[in-house]
Amino acid sequence: MKARTFMMQGNQAVAEGAIDAGCRFFAGYPITPSSEIAEYLSGRLPEVGGRFMQMEDEIAAMGAVIGASLGGMKSMTATSGPGFSLKQENIGFASMTEVPVVIVNVMRGGPSTGLPTMPSQADVMQARWGTHGDHPIIVLAPGGVREAYDLTVQAFNMSEEYRVPVILLLDEIVGHVHEKVTLPAPDELVIIDRKKPTVPPEEYLPYVADETLVPPMANFGEGYRYHVTGLVHDETGFPTNVTEEIEAQLMRLNTKLDRYEDEIIQFEETLTEDAKIGVVAYGSTARSARSALLRARDEDISAGMIRLQTIWPFPTDRIREFARQVSHIVVPELNLGQIAHEVEHAARGEAEVVRINRISGEPIHPDEILAAIKEYW
Amino acid sequence: MDYSQYLRNDKLPYIWCAGCGDRIVLKAILRAIHDLGLEKDEIAMVAGIGCSGRTAGYVDFNTLHTTHGRAITFATGLKMARPDMTVIVVSGDGDATAIGGNHLIHAARRNIDITVLVYNNHIYGMTGGQVSPTTPMGDFATTAPYGNLENTFDISGLTIAAGASFVARSAVADIKYLSNLIGQAISKKGFSLVEVMTPCYIAYGRMNEKGSAAQMILDQREEAVDVEEAKSMSPEDLQDRIVVGVLADRELPEYIATYDRVISQAQQR
Incomplete structure (x- = not known):
């Protein structure tokens, strides 16, 4: 395959980056200034055998992408401020259960309905601390159309490698500006997929990690019948009230990205x-x-x-x-x-x-x- | 049948109170799955928050205990990723029709091939007996000390109106009957729902002087009237009765099958 040159906007570049990164499920809800991502993927995903859903609300969209990711499909949703607020509880669920997902927030001014069509960078702190509780998160912010594509690919890669939700923060200018870009041939990209368990199902402990601190992830339906819960769980995945087990799991969760900062942090x-x-x-x-x-x-x-x-x-x-x-x-x-x-x-x-x-x-x-x-x- | 083959036996005993109907629902689910001959690997149980939601922890399937009210949304995504899997949602009256009511009606409208089992116990049990959308008007709850002021939802009627392929209702008193309905719901292509009337003695029964847990189960059996018989009864006669049986069973386009045709069409372009 060849490199491809287009005139495209940032939102479209995000959609193309998602497809090339292997995203095969998108669930969203219409919201300015992110809607072009959903519109574009509604046409594009079926072409590559993927599925698109416009859900009944933002919360549903976030739940659906987590469900699809657990089923083994790389998944993404896109939104703006008000919708980003609504998604927060389920973003925390993805952090807690370590399910890879990518969330795009094309920012608008806030608070509340705010400034839907004007540029803003007001969700920087919400992207970090929007959901309740201490939790790991990665937030990337592209500065142009080509970079919107590149960082979307990286968002999927980081999400899969570290089992963490990755948020792409675009402002309205980056989302809507049209630029001439040359995208790489998809087969030239480095694509990272989640690490699968190598042990037989009866030995699989879903939240036991080796020195990488990232546990191997079995997809639902592949013979590893395990439990996923947003409650604090032990290494078997079941809820625990034992303080030593709580400490061990939450500290692993909250420190797992530390050792990868050199790879994650880009400027x-x-x-x-x-x-x-x-x-x-x-x-x-x-x-x-x-x-x-x-x-x-x-x-x-x-x-x-x-x-x-x-x-x-x-x-x-x-x-x-x-x-x-x-x-x-x-x-x-x-x-x-x-x-x-x-x-x-x-x-x-x-x-x-x-x-x-x-x-x-x-x-x-x-x-x-x-x-x-x-x-x- | 040997129920233990479907259970995570090391997770017993159950968290549910003595006399809780949820244990009977679990038994009926396992019996239905056994009778259908489904493989454990191909089943996903997706649960919301509440007493009903704890079902998922006990069954040896792929299990997902989600956020409050959102189980259907997670199940929808999972089914889109793995259409080959049998996806069963367990939810309660508060989970499915208060905080999650929007997802229930839209999943039914979409007619996606998942099965939702709503444990209707007329109360928020796990949080200590607060009023729910199905608490009968006038009944007491910890947040309705003067009696419930609000009308109740007809969960089955709501789901039929929203467009589901299959809707049934049952009490827990007759486990074979309940199990059969759950089996039919799982087998049906399209969105299916079984509303299970399950007594909550601790958080609802005691406050409303409903007698013992066993009495509550027996009362539901007395109140149950078959849907066919109910057709010839007046609305007055049907007051305080539970209409049970298959309330809707119809052939409607299923969402994922329709989407598969979209994929074929898009790929031919």
């Missing part, structure tokens, strides 16, 4: 080597920041940017290092400082964090970021 650096003033940005805001940065360089200002592709887990170590190098870190965001707070935490006072925030539905203009860079230069 792109632009002109950081000699930077004296820094920018940390993600999604469409990073596009404005990049423009500001290049203009600053034209004026001999040594600015450099770390663009986050993985938001959670947060690249704390790299940001701390960066904070030691620069005097200020400018953090432009379409929210009131959700990542800026995390940057401050990572910087530990080594650099001053300068916030540029907007929640009016307007994107942040490069001029504003350039002005901030100049102000602190």
Whole structure:
């Protein structure tokens, strides 16, 4: 197969990435600005033998993708703020039971019905902490159409490898912008599938992990009859009230991603080597920041940017290092400082964090970021 | 038959209270599965939250204990991924018709080939006896100290109106009768539901002076009237009676079969 060149929007790139990653089930509910993903997959999935369902509500869509994943089909749902809120309980179920699923949230401004058609990055914290209880989660944020495709493929791979829900956070600009992209031939992609048990069914303990901390996963209907519950369970999968067993399972669950942070955490650096003033940005805001940065360089200002592709887990170590190098870190965001707070935490006072925030539905203009860079230069 | 072959015997004794009808429902399910000759590997039992939901922990199938009210949604996804599997949902009146009511009617409308067993005990048992959508008007519950103010759902009638292929109702008093209906529901292609009237002595019976647990079962047997016989009875005569039997059995397009045709069509394009 050959590489393919298209003019497409971010939402469509997510759908194509899902298909190429092996997604064969999608359940969703109409919601702006994510609906194109569902619309596109309703036509595309049957072509590859997959199935699409428009469910009765957002909660049902989240339940259905978990059920399908347990049946062995890679599965995805897509939504926006209000729907993302509704899905949270079942996202926690996927975290707790370690069922791989991908959830796309094309953000809108909130709270409540908010700003359905305008760009926002206001769900950064909800993506991390939306469901109740301590839990593992991975959150990726593409900055353009091609990257929306790439990170969707990676979202499936990470979800399968670590048995964790992966959330793709797009803002409305990344979801709707059309760009010319060349997608790789599907057979050139690295595709990771969940690790299956190698022991006979009578020896299978569904929540016993080796040193990887990720237990092998049997799909339903393959001869491994086991129990899956959202209650805290022991290594057999059945509910437990024994504190030692609770501790062991919840600590494995909550630390299993730690050892993979080097693989999970991705960011792109632009002109950081000699930077004296820094920018940390993600999604469409990073596009404005990049423009500001290049203009600053034209004026001999040594600015450099770390663009986050993985938001959670947060690249704390790299940001701390960066904070030691620069005097200020400018953090432009379409929210009131959700990542800026995390940057401050990572910087530990080594650099001053300068916030540029907007929640009016307007994107942040490069001029504003350039002005901030100049102000602190 | 040897029921233990279908049970996770190391998980016994049951969590259910003495006198609870849910134990009888479990027995009827296992008998139906045995009579149908189904393999344990090909069965998935998907449960909601509540006393009914604990059924899944005791059976030696592929079992999934989901979030409150959402069992049907998980079952729908699982069935889409594995159409070859027999997918049985166990749920209660609160789980299936209050928090999960939307999923019940839409799964029935879609007519996807899963079987839902609703344990109707007129109360939230596990949380301590709160009023449910099927608590009779005027009856007492821990959140209805002045008597229930609300009308009740007719779970079977609701599901028929929503478009299910098969709907039946039974009390737990006659296990063979119940088991036969569950077997018919599982065998039916399309969405099937069996509403099982199962007494909750501890959380509902005591508060409403319904007598002993055994008395509650016997009363349900007295109240039961066959659907054919009920047709000639007046609405007044049917008050306080439980109409049992096959309430709907019809040939309707099944969702996954229809979807399979969409896949063939899309792939020929």
